[in-house]
Amino acid sequence: xxxxxxxxxxxxxxxxxxxxxxxxxxxxxxxxxxxxxxxxxxxxxxxxxxxxxxxxxxxxxxxxxxxxxxxxxxxxxxxxxxxxxxxxxxxxxxxxxxxxxxxxxxxxxxxxxxxxxxxxxxxxxxxxxxxxxxxxxxxxxxxxxxxxxxxxxxxxxxxxxxxxxxxxxxxxxxxxxxxxxxxxxxxxxxxxxxxxxxxxxxxxxxxxxxxxxxxxxxxxxxxxxxxxxxxxxxxxxxxxxxxxxxxxxxxxxxxxxxxxxxxxxxxxxxxxxxxxxxxxxxxxxxxxxxxxxxxxxxxxxxxxxxxxxxxxxxxxxxxxxxxxxxxxx
Numbered sequence: 001x002x003x004x005x006x007x008x009x010x011x012x013x014x015x016x017x018x019x020x021x022x023x024x025x026x027x028x029x030x031x032x033x034x035x036x037x038x039x040x041x042x043x044x045x046x047x048x049x050x051x052x053x054x055x056x057x058x059x060x061x062x063x064x065x066x067x068x069x070x071x072x073x074x075x076x077x078x079x080x081x082x083x084x085x086x087x088x089x090x091x092x093x094x095x096x097x098x099x100x101x102x103x104x105x106x107x108x109x110x111x112x113x114x115x116x117x118x119x120x121x122x123x124x125x126x127x128x129x130x131x132x133x134x135x136x137x138x139x140x141x142x143x144x145x146x147x148x149x150x151x152x153x154x155x156x157x158x159x160x161x162x163x164x165x166x167x168x169x170x171x172x173x174x175x176x177x178x179x180x181x182x183x184x185x186x187x188x189x190x191x192x193x194x195x196x197x198x199x200x201x202x203x204x205x206x207x208x209x210x211x212x213x214x215x216x217x218x219x220x221x222x223x224x225x226x227x228x229x230x231x232x233x234x235x236x237x238x239x240x241x242x243x244x245x246x247x248x249x250x251x252x253x254x255x256x257x258x259x260x261x262x263x264x265x266x267x268x269x270x271x272x273x274x275x276x277x278x279x280x281x282x283x284x285x286x287x288x289x290x291x292x293x294x295x296x297x298x299x300x301x302x303x304x305x306x307x308x309x310x311x312x313x314x315x316x317x318x319x320x321x322x323x324x325x326x327x328x329x
Contacts, residue, residue, distance in 0.1 A: 057294075058094070059085075061321050062193070062224060062258050063285045063305055068314040072283040082306045085291055094288030101135035102281060103153070103189035105182040105223075108164065109200035109230075111144040111173040117230045117267045121199050122164045124228060124270035128197065129157040131278035139185055140164070143178030144171035145206055149185055172206035176214045179253070183221050195224040195259065195281055202229055202246020211249055218257050219300060220325050225254045226277045227261035228270060258321035291326075298328030 061083065065073040078095035106125060110118065132138065132155075140151040140160045150163045175198070182196045204211075218225055227250040251261040260280070262273045291301070305320045 057291060057327060058288055059291060059303075059324060060094070060192070060222070060286055060288045061303055061305065063287060063318050063320045064258075064280050064283065065285065065307065066317050066319075068317075072279065073313070073316055074283060076285065076307075076310075078287075080308045080310070081285070081287055082308070083287055083289060084304045084306075085289075085293065085301050087302075087304075088292055090289040090292060092287050092289050094286070096286045097284075099133075099282050100193050100286075101133070101191045102137075103186065103191040103194045104132075104136065104138040104281075105141060105186050105194075105196040106138060106160065107141045107143065107147075107175075107178045107182045107196060107198045107200070108167070109144070109173060109175060109178070109198075110142050110167045110169050110171075111203075112170050113173060113201050113203050114230065115169040117201070118167060118169045120267035120270050121228070121230060122161075122167070124274040125164060125199060126161055127271040128274040128278050129160060131275070131282070132157055135191070137190065139182075141178050141182045141185065142167065143174050143181075144169070146174055147178040147181040149181065152185070153188055153190075173200070173204050174206045174208075175200050175202065175204040176207035176209040176211065179214055179225070180209050180217060183217055183223065186221070186223050193281075193286075194222065195226060197277060198225065198227045198250065198254075200227070200229070200246075200250070201231060202227070202250040204246070204249065211252075215253060215256055218253055219323065221257075222324070223257060224259040224281075224321070225257045226259040226280075227251070227254050228273050228277065229261055229263045230267060230270065231263050231265060256322055258319060260319060293326070296327045296329050298326060300325050 063081070065076060067073055074097065076097065078092055081092060083090045083092055108121070108125065114121065129138070137153045137155055138157065138160060139149065139153045140163055141147055142150045151160050179196065179198060186194055186196065229247055229250050231247055247261070247263060254261045262276060264270045264273050287305070300323055302323045303321065305318050307316050307318055309316060
């Protein structure tokens, strides 16, 4: 005998099936790993009417590309970039070559070693602030013996310039503490693209934080660091050990994040250095990928970016964030 299901019974069975299916999906979502920053959709079989989203970490790597004359190269496509993580090729899922709003932190050295450089340094910051667009925001950290946030995140660049005009150079240099404070303040940023610009001679001699600690912190932070280095043009003798090692320290910190340290042997070079940093921040590619290594071990992952060399173009060079820490359990 063959049974036929009546309409009321069929409707009741369908409702019951949907109820248990929703409950099962709810349990699966509740057991999903925490701590991920983005999600990628996976489709269920057709006909269920439900889309399941499984969360996974999205890593974004800003990349600047220059030619042999140090000019920025625009117009490259996603296919021109090859990205590896710990030697394993990754699939670039998101690609952008467009200017996007910035959150910028300015860490300004007001120690005694900057006394005759401070006015030109202020002019360089003013030059940089002129490049800010609608949607951008900035804050100011000043440091000498200690570091302080003088102006929190604002779209009013005039407030930052007013604060800088009141600067009275003096005291020792707590540059690393200034960078640490800027990293903490950057956590309040509203924009995805973030950068810290350090204006200093690099001669740290009064920080509580060590260079190794700061290099570890900048590896963890999703922030590019640039430096306007105001260095002495004279020979190393007559300078303190901190002033001698300053350029190398600033360069190492910046390179870890995909930023760069620009040296100004003459204070008159500072405005052009500021303009260079501003142009670089406005002419970057952003590569986003979901790591094939999904292990949440908290370890540092090394990232490498290679370029396909277009025909008829001088050799290209890329600058990128060198890696990141994987999420921990």
